[in-house]
Amino acid sequence: MKIEFSLKNIVLAAIVSIITVFIIFFLFNLKLIDQKITKIEEQYVEKIIGNNIDTIANLFYFEFDDSLQTLLNSIKENVEEVEQIRIVKELPHAKNAKDGMLVYPLQYQGKTVGYLQVKYRLVFKDVFWKRYQTAGIFIIVAFFFFLAFILYYLYSKISSIDVLAARVQNIDLSHIRKIGAPDSFKEIHTITKSINTMLTAIKENFQKIYIQEKHLQEAQKIAHLSSWEYDLQTGEFSCSDELYRTLGVDASVAMQWEDFLSYFEEKERNRFLAMLERVQKSGISAENVYLFQIYGKTKYLKIIIKYRKTKQEEKFIGIALDVTEEVEAKKKVEFLAYHDPLTALPNRYALQMRLKELAKNQQKRFGVVFIDIDDFKFINDSYGHTFGDEFLMQLAKALVALNITSDIFRIGGDEFVLIVENFESKKELSAYAEQILEKIATEYEVEGVKFFVTCSIGICIYPDDSEKVEDLLTNADLAMYEAKKEGKNRYRFFDEKMKERFERYNTIAHYLQESLQKRDEILLYFQPKLNFETLKVESAEVLVRWNHPELGFVFPDTFIPVAERSDLIIELDHYILKRSFESLEQWQQDPLLSKLYLSVNISGREFYDPHFIDYLKELLQTHPIDPSKIEIEITETVSMEDAEFTKKTLKEIKSLGFRIALDDFGTGYSSLNYLKQIPFDTLKIDKSFVQDIDKDEDDLKIVTLIINIAKSFSKETVAEGVETKRHEEILRDLACNMAQGYLYSKAVDKEQFRIFVNQQNSSSA
Numbered sequence: 001m002k003i004e005f006s007l008k009n010i011v012l013a014a015i016v017s018i019i020t021v022f023i024i025f026f027l028f029n030l031k032l033i034d035q036k037i038t039k040i041e042e043q044y045v046e047k048i049i050g051n052n053i054d055t056i057a058n059l060f061y062f063e064f065d066d067s068l069q070t071l072l073n074s075i076k077e078n079v080e081e082v083e084q085i086r087i088v089k090e091l092p093h094a095k096n097a098k099d100g101m102l103v104y105p106l107q108y109q110g111k112t113v114g115y116l117q118v119k120y121r122l123v124f125k126d127v128f129w130k131r132y133q134t135a136g137i138f139i140i141v142a143f144f145f146f147l148a149f150i151l152y153y154l155y156s157k158i159s160s161i162d163v164l165a166a167r168v169q170n171i172d173l174s175h176i177r178k179i180g181a182p183d184s185f186k187e188i189h190t191i192t193k194s195i196n197t198m199l200t201a202i203k204e205n206f207q208k209i210y211i212q213e214k215h216l217q218e219a220q221k222i223a224h225l226s227s228w229e230y231d232l233q234t235g236e237f238s239c240s241d242e243l244y245r246t247l248g249v250d251a252s253v254a255m256q257w258e259d260f261l262s263y264f265e266e267k268e269r270n271r272f273l274a275m276l277e278r279v280q281k282s283g284i285s286a287e288n289v290y291l292f293q294i295y296g297k298t299k300y301l302k303i304i305i306k307y308r309k310t311k312q313e314e315k316f317i318g319i320a321l322d323v324t325e326e327v328e329a330k331k332k333v334e335f336l337a338y339h340d341p342l343t344a345l346p347n348r349y350a351l352q353m354r355l356k357e358l359a360k361n362q363q364k365r366f367g368v369v370f371i372d373i374d375d376f377k378f379i380n381d382s383y384g385h386t387f388g389d390e391f392l393m394q395l396a397k398a399l400v401a402l403n404i405t406s407d408i409f410r411i412g413g414d415e416f417v418l419i420v421e422n423f424e425s426k427k428e429l430s431a432y433a434e435q436i437l438e439k440i441a442t443e444y445e446v447e448g449v450k451f452f453v454t455c456s457i458g459i460c461i462y463p464d465d466s467e468k469v470e471d472l473l474t475n476a477d478l479a480m481y482e483a484k485k486e487g488k489n490r491y492r493f494f495d496e497k498m499k500e501r502f503e504r505y506n507t508i509a510h511y512l513q514e515s516l517q518k519r520d521e522i523l524l525y526f527q528p529k530l531n532f533e534t535l536k537v538e539s540a541e542v543l544v545r546w547n548h549p550e551l552g553f554v555f556p557d558t559f560i561p562v563a564e565r566s567d568l569i570i571e572l573d574h575y576i577l578k579r580s581f582e583s584l585e586q587w588q589q590d591p592l593l594s595k596l597y598l599s600v601n602i603s604g605r606e607f608y609d610p611h612f613i614d615y616l617k618e619l620l621q622t623h624p625i626d627p628s629k630i631e632i633e634i635t636e637t638v639s640m641e642d643a644e645f646t647k648k649t650l651k652e653i654k655s656l657g658f659r660i661a662l663d664d665f666g667t668g669y670s671s672l673n674y675l676k677q678i679p680f681d682t683l684k685i686d687k688s689f690v691q692d693i694d695k696d697e698d699d700l701k702i703v704t705l706i707i708n709i710a711k712s713f714s715k716e717t718v719a720e721g722v723e724t725k726r727h728e729e730i731l732r733d734l735a736c737n738m739a740q741g742y743l744y745s746k747a748v749d750k751e752q753f754r755i756f757v758n759q760q761n762s763s764s765a
């Protein structure tokens, strides 16, 4: 039989035990009272007998029978308890000794002479019990009734509570209904009412919690946020539904800790476990993004972990956030940040990272091969950017196909860099460079157009040429630049001299910039141009000179190429143009010079600058001079870089009223058809042809041809570099119009120029 430890049973058992204990206690007390009374009465009897026993013994020994009888009677009469008192000779038999009988030996001088036998009855005890019997029974019965009532009362209350407890126990929190009171006790009703109020509150809260839980689930779903807990003591793992969804695993099978771990990509799992260990040790929460690999699918989860340890539990609590999209977007952005979108090759930024990475491993040698396409600008300008892009893609493919290295970067428009590791000697690198030159120098076809390109290559070796990563690319670039300068379609290894040249170049650029801010360091020199017939000065070419406090007197061959590699050339050309306008303005007031016109050299950079025409217009507005007194000199080569643009620009210059000269004529490859289309006034025969005109048949033929062409287009010719009388004679015979050269004057400052004009124009009148 199963004993139920219900409240009812416990209370019942307690009450029964109390009653039992009480009865035992009651009976025990009665017994004690009885014993006490007995003892008192017996002691009283014994005391009386004890006090008289010697007297009785003497009287008996000396046979004073009357006195003895009187004494015994008096004891019997005075002591109520004594029923019979007599003297016997022999000790009564043990079996005759009874309760309520006392026997005393009577002694005289140490000898027992007889026995006193006293029969007694406990009078007081009898009376006492007789008197209290009825009351006692009554009290006991009354007490039992009282107990029974209490028991009943308690029982009824307890059974109500018991019923209530059973009902409360059976409340289904998911379907909360009010409970009925089990009986009419007021307290039970109050309790029931409170429980019902509580149930209503619980119901409401349940609904709220349910709604909130729904919201939370929705929110988790929307935010791709899931939560999980791992109990370190029990090994139990629990997680929100969203984790199943996020990981894309079956939600009907409860996920275990081992399952969860198995979804991590292998290396990531170790990283995750290491993080758990750290968090457990430090107690500080941590977060990280981990890669998961579930059934071939890739997921990125950001996991935030907290460690909780109390007396009762030890847990990891985690939040997992699906960041797959973000990570992939970031990867894409990173790819774009590190790659050139056109060719998908890693870009300049990626190259810098790679170089740094390689340089960390200091023993390893590697070569940086810098490739630049020759005259790529020409392709781009002639056929457009889409065309150029298509060509670059073909080029990238060709470089990859060479299979020299997988480290290929596109770091600028037409600039590619290869990093070559594991090479034995410079020779091997040379072989690679030749392979590249050969591969690139081939015929390409884009949009049906066939063309041919070449490239120039610069090579720099780490750590031989530089241990500094920052310098590797610059050095390779310098070597490449050198290869271009030496005629393109070739490769050059970097050497220190290139660097010295480069540093010198930088110094010049820096100084030039400073000097351009001052008026007295960049000087205009004038070289006279004379009419062959009259030998009178009709014009002058403005040639720039630079008087620098540290570098000294510098000629343009030194600094013009430097200026041309930066925007300084634009600034310089503007400066010279402006100062030339100012000079002409001053010459208007000087009768000796007022008829002269000035030729000003314009660099290719300035010519192709979109603001060039605007600048000319601006000068015309600020300086009131006749524009036909300024001749713009551009070299034949520059003019040919973009024929269409040149045509358009020269027409605009012409329409503003300026003269135009094609400088260094004969060194370019203009066709007659081209010359026919562009407006110009003068052809300047390059001094390289003039120099040997008296010795070299070919040069003579070329010069003759140039003069005839100019004549046929009704243009003027200027011969540069006339150094000897012989030069003068030949050129005059060929009917060249103007002469310029050391035979007459070098370029000189304006004072000397005025002196020369004065001398020349008055003497040969």
Ligand code: C2E
Binding pocket: 527, 542, 543, 544, 555, 556, 557, 560, 573, 576, 601, 602, 603, 663, 664, 687, 720, 721, 722, 723, 740, 741, 742, 743, 747
């Ligand atoms: P360029 O335009 O061909 O100028 C003619 C160059 O030949 C000048 O050198 C001149 O001094 C030199 N020359 C003149 N006569 C003779 C001669 O009989 N024999 C020899 N051997 N040379 C002679 P310069 O002044 O050193 O100028 C060199 C180049 O610098 C110029 O060549 C021009 O391209 C450029 N340049 C000079 N001044 C300027 C300027 O103001 N702006 C720009 N953009 N370029 C300039």
Ligand code: CA
Binding pocket: 541, 601, 633, 663
């Ligand atoms: Ca010139």
Ligand code: CA
Binding pocket: 663, 664, 684, 686, 687, 720
């Ligand atoms: Ca020239």
